[in-house]
Amino acid sequence: MTSRKSRDGRFGAGDLLGEAIRGLAGHPGRLALTALTVVLGIGALVATVGFAQTGQRQLEVTFNAVDAVHGVVKPVDDNSGLAGVAPTAVLPWDGDQTAARLNGVNAAGLVSEIDLDNAAISAAPVIDPMAPPTRVPSVMAATPGLIDAVSGILTEGRWLTWFHELESQPVAVLGQGAAELLGVSRVDNQPSVFINGRSYTVIGILEQVERVNGLIDSVIVPQSTARRVFGLEAPDELQVKLKMGAGPMVGDVIATALSPNNPTGYEVLMPLPPSQLRQRVTAEVNSVFVILGLVALVISAVTIAVVTFMSVMERRGEIGLRRALGATRLSIAAQFIAEAAVVGLLGGLTGAAAGILATVALAASRQWTPVLDLRLVGVAALLGCVVGVLAGLLPAVRAGRLEPATALQEGT
Template identity: 40%
Template sequence: MDPRDLWTEALSGVLARPVRSALTTLGTVLGIATLVITIGVAATAGNQIEGRFSALAATSVTVTVPPPPPGPDPVPLVEWSGTDAVRRLAGVESAAALADSSATANVQVRANDITSPGGVSGQGLAVVAASAELPAAVRGRMTAGRFYDEGNIARRDRVAVLGDQAARLLGVQRVDGAPAVFIEGQSYTVIGILGSVRREERLSTAVILPPTTAAERLDLTTVTRVLVNTSLGAAEQVARQAPIALAPGHQDSLAVTAPPDLTKARGAVRGDVDGMFLVLGLVSLVVGAIGIANVTLVTVMERTGEIGLRRALGASRRQVAGQFLLESTTIGLLGGTIGSVLGIVVVVAVAAAQEWTPVLDLAPALGAPVAGALVGLLAGLYPSLRAAAMEPVDALRAT
């Protein structure tokens, strides 16, 4: 039998029962589509996880400043102006100094009469001092008003910025009416509300004062932490240089918290996600292969008379086996092609819905039709061998 005739016979066998062939192909379509979708979604999710790791953790450096040594006139290790030297370091995007103490960790803060209906006038809140660059350093934004500037600091203005949760607790929703809060009986004009804080999230429940004002009225004079944000890849270098810039000659006294090397962590997370979804896709593919094997076996049993007639007319066992193998391979090839296209569409749709950047690996997408054909070939192997093993006389007698 000519190979072209064999292909024609196999295609005729597939098209002779279009509904059954379509349902059989559907199993492969679902298996291949699931495989492509899971690999694509895993790569896309892994890329998103990697981006979050880099954006949040791998760019944050914190320098902790110990209290000054005891004495009649203690000298702080880090001055408020020290962040200027840190900001000049290569790779630094923002830096701010912060001061807090146990004495101001829970201070009774009272709001004036400009409160929302039902609001509470007094709350125990933390009071901290910070340099003017704090919003950028904590990756926050002003939800109302503004943050104080160098002019407010130089004039020792009695102004305050509330964290968004602190403002909600005190009932302060707007700042255009110049509301005030009272700390230890002294009033401070609220000029802004800081929200969406992604570093030092406890600042959302704090009252933030200019460092000069806090030093004069609450004795918050010593910088306790310096928050630094770096560009990607610069955190390790900045972590080495920041203590020197902040306290030359005393850099060993400062404690630096730098992000660890996240390369292995990113790889492990992405590998776990890939492995989990790959197993699910392979399971779906095995289910599709079992469906092809079952249908092909049923087809062999239904076409016993046809097989006997072909053998009686001179068809060899190899040709009979080849015809059924080609039929199952064709079904697998069609299923793999359709499943690959469907999987790519679903991956792009999921990424668009989540506002992610789709990551498509061309190897699984282009190899899916080949994988489908291979699945069909393996699934049809036993039914084809069974068909080839039939004797012409037995097959004709069975009809």
């Protein structure tokens, strides 16, 4: 049978492509307009993927590990003033231990702000009445689990331990900001701070925390010490650190665990699992643009089909001539399919480029990092080619079926 390889001189892939490209080059304007429809379709699809991937990456940056694993529970704000709101619950003193026992919780800690009017806080026991008034650090109370719950990092010393908590020890951890205000930079010489004249041994300096930024500017004392000395009435917030993706699961049970009688008294803020966030955003972006892109592709397929059909009718003479020169029906059909495929591929490549540009432009306008899987770009260009082939199929078969004698007579 006939070999279709080019080496032995038969009409091969190289010849086919050459003829297709020259056939198209004869009508550059028509080629451009036809390819443009593909550009729109493929461009919309690539841009969709680009927007989605860029947005997704942005989400991952914004909702980074901190947001994905940190949750908080606090009593419902009783100033809401709404009728029918559940009565405010109070966080139990041992709420951190209750929460820490829940599946999915890695660490839990309670934290409270302590309201001291005009507290005298200093690193020296005697207050100099002549000294100008300086900014005073605030005071907060915390439980031992808090450091892990808020991913805290110490520069010096150590954090509050269960010994300090259970024995209501007069110790304090200084936030970095508070330490600077008080002039404390190291803890190995066992410095003290004085709150309203009472001495607290500084055991550590906290450099960095997530979520509870007030800690940095505070003197942090054990919760039990704060109860006894400052009359703290109830913890303000329960901070929890979760296993990745455990947010919904913990969110479902934590309020009930804390207060079986009044679970609705708490405001529970747990992270959505990252995958769910991603899906939600991706779905929003996709549905609009994908439909747009697909509609554009259908239109481009119809356009290519119509233009190829016109081209076949217009080039009957050429078809007849080629048949007379020895072109088989298949060679003729293949040439028109190849022409449509080249149009689709050109449109696909240009569309992919346009989609990339759109993605980069969007990312630049919001100062995001553009993200786009380049393999998808290749797939998009190929998709244009496939659209071309499918659209060219019918007219190409018509071209192959033309009777050479008739075609020669009717065409010029």
